[in-house]
Amino acid sequence: MPRTVAPRTSRTPRQSRGNGAKSQPRAPERASRAPAAPKLYATKNDLPEKARVEVIGLLNQRLAEAIDLQTQCKQAHWNVKGPAFIALHKLFDDVNEDVEEYVDLIAERVVQLGGIAEGTVGAVEERSTLPDYPLALSNGGEHVAALSDALATFGRTMRIGIEEMNELEDAGSADTLTEISRGVDKWLWFVEAHQQS
Ligand SMILES: [Fe+2]
Secondary structure: OOOOOOOOOOOOOOOOOOOOHOOOOHHHHHHOOOOOOOOOOOOOOOOHHHHHHHHHHHHHHHHEEEHHHHHHHHHHHHOOOOOOOHHHHHHHHHHHHHHHHHHHHHHHHHHHOOOOOOOOOOHHHOOOHHHHHHOOEEHHHHHHHHHHHHHHHHHHHHHHHHHHHHHOOOOHHHHHHHHHHHHHHHHHHHHHHHOOO
């Protein structure tokens, strides 16, 4: 059984992110939606069904984190201030563009395996293990510290994900996560370099 990624923070789903409003029950109209699609679509892909089910579950967890990371890049891009504004504003958007591709790679891998890519805000809120991005940051150093934390945590989840995919003998998913891992390591370097001298 592949190991799972333990949350890096003490945050438990739907507890520490909001101001309390999110702890309210969901609006009743959600229950009246059309029945959920099957959890696993038939496919001629010859990976064993049992492995595909596990891979899909794990990749949907990684998808939540990738979407979370993307929102954090934009949060930094929009709000950074200070003498290094233009460099960091552009850098954070460059990171965001690549992370958007990571989101797509993971989501489409899920679908290729017969699964449903679960990329809603609600799914992200429940599943992401990334630390919350502080909303009140302004100067470049604070954003560099926060975004490098997020990139490092995400990089760790990718490395664990690679091991999990290898254990499930899904070389394609392991390769996808390896590509993402390589990319995020590069962006961690770019961001972290602002703290180093
Ligand atoms: Fe922009």
